[in-house]
Amino acid sequence: MSGHERAMSERIRISEIFGPTIQGEGPLIGRPTIFVRTGGCDYRCTWCDTDYAVLPEYRDEWAAMDADAVMARVAQLSGGGPALVTLSGGNPALQPLGPLIALGRSRGYRFALETQGSVAAPWFAALDWLILSPKPPSSGMTIDWDALDACCEAAAATTSRVLKIVVFDDADYAFAKTLAARYPKLPTYLQVGNPAPARRNDAPATQADLDDLLGRFRWLAGKVMADRWFAATILPQLHVLAWGNKRGV
């Protein structure tokens, strides 16, 4: 087995592959995309909305797939045409995604990765988009600044890097300001926190509380306006507004 063959046959832990649907968050909001969600995470955020891709008790439901198998499924969903692939999790940075990205790019696909920035990988340099989403105080997690620096540095000049920070409260907002000041070159997206119940695998979809979510959006927009923080972008989770707290959209 050559090194190339070995790399191509490395297995990725996959929680789900679905789409095309609309990217509901961040710099690619509104764009059609196929989601590849990996299983496994080094974090345990209090408000995690994808427990089924995080907690070990769901491990039996994760498939071990190599790059070829993942791309075959993605191509089936996209109708064969090259599309934007969003790598999410869990924390997808824990998985061996380099061969998948190389294979997809050779066929014209583009790749965006969403990660909390706790683990850097050399294949970040092959991404089109690196969306770093460090978790704010309300998550219960503590940021590792060195790891986040390493993630930023792992990206290439051809990789668009952005910060996407979930904001539930004043402490989260202060955290976002600290982050933006530390990485002044990275566009900062503030995302309205969604206090939805965790989406466990067996849970039915829950209706989104639109009044609550839009009220949170107005609150966050008001803070940014009062601070005249013109470099920030404030967005809700568009897919939650449109489809509620539902899997597979």
Add this chain to the structure above:
Amino acid sequence: MSGHERAMSERIRISEIFGPTIQGEGPLIGRPTIFVRTGGCDYRCTWCDTDYAVLPEYRDEWAAMDADAVMARVAQLSGGGPALVTLSGGNPALQPLGPLIALGRSRGYRFALETQGSVAAPWFAALDWLILSPKPPSSGMTIDWDALDACCEAAAATTSRVLKIVVFDDADYAFAKTLAARYPKLPTYLQVGNPAPARRNDAPATQADLDDLLGRFRWLAGKVMADRWFAATILPQLHVLAWGNKRGV
């Protein structure tokens, strides 16, 4: 009076200046911005939501301001710091905005213009963003392809040009596909139509019908997904979701 002084003292017909608030549409969705809305329009779209900036009977309410006066008001609203200024209307391309843009840019402000693309101006080349929003069949207007071509060509290489097309129905959607095919280099934003009553000056704010608007979003997203139209971006009017059909947001 020098040519420069004459240019600086040219009057712009202003309907309203407000902000900072969130840009609710298109490629700058979620960005804080100050709106400068000019008065007067060469179109009469059936579903126009800003009659007070379009119809001649409101002309008495439009102020004639020179570039200095407009920038003074913008700076007052922005707290002095450079911000993103969105030039809208009516059709702002009918106004002499070159001196305003030059003055603002010299102070670090950035400028986005939203126009239907019926009138080109040489100062388009000084814009950061040119958002061309040709009106679809449901508007009752007819597109002038030569004028739209001229608008595209008036922009400089430093101007980000995009198409933003309102879609109410199947005919509008077909129109959007025709446009995107004609201008393959321009990113295409599809905007969910908002069947709100026209915002006349004296009208109270109307509650947005969230269910209807989000249903229209799902319908449009479904069409794009079924067509595997991966180059399109589908967005609602975020400000309408958050604040309803209200002026000054």
